[in-house]
Amino acid sequence: MIPTARHRIERLHHDRVATRERSDFYAWGALDAADAFAYSLIERPQGSVLLDLGCGRGAHTLHFARSGAYVVAIDLSGGMTGVTQRRAVAAGLGDRVAVQQMSAESLGFADATFDYVFGHSVLHHTDLAVTRREVQRILKPGGRAVFLEPLCHNPLLNLFRRLTPWRRTPTEKPLSMADLRFFAEPFASVSHREFYLLALAAFAFAPFGSRALFRRALHLLNAVDQRIFCLAPALRRYAWVTVCEVRR
Secondary structure (H helix, E strand, O other): OOOOHHHHHHHHHHHHHOOOOOOOOOOOOOOHHHHHHHHHOOOOOOOOEEEEEOOOOOHHHHHHHHOOOEEEEEEOOHHHHHHHHHHHHHOOOOOOEEEEEOOOOOOOOOOOOEEEEEEEOOHHHOOHHHHHHHHHHHEEEEEEEEEEEEEOOOHHHHHHHHHOHHHOOOOOOOEOHHHHHHHHOOOOEEEEEEEOOHHHHHHHHHHHOOHHHHHHHHHHHHHHHHHHHHHOHHHHHHOOEEEEEEEO
């Protein structure tokens, strides 16, 4: 696949990000509840072959390798794959992890290679039509793909995104509920759960530098959010992120 201008923009941005450590609310565990749920959907990692699609710094790669999976970690950014490779070796997991620089839209793997595909904040950087075809192709029959992605429906979140353009690439696009339905079309089944609506109020504590207070508020308000989403499912679209599972 010939790299497009979008690929070059994404690669350059993430190569730069790879050179510095995170110290923002993500490092404080802002997505811990959603991450834990996403991890729980990889039900039998022991002995499985898992593709970490858009591995970033390798945190999820290391998690699944420690859980007993053989992990192939790919990323468009050579900076990110370099970080992941070094972390895997340093953690003594080099024999359970293979790292390659590769686009999610052109996966160099044979059909039906993987038991699982895991992606964290990657689909909204890609062409969904191309990526879904590739994900379906490389999953084994009965295999599962799990993705954590930002949603686009909350006006306050969209205002924050406009005010902080340096935090993201100009080519990325948070997903809509229609995008989720579109991505899931070729698969046998789909389910998704949303996280963080009222819980976004916890970010008011971030400027004060109180990590403990931030995490406590986030935990309590996320529990309230899950109750709200059960009682009023229409509000789920206004959450910050969704965790989506599709099965081949």
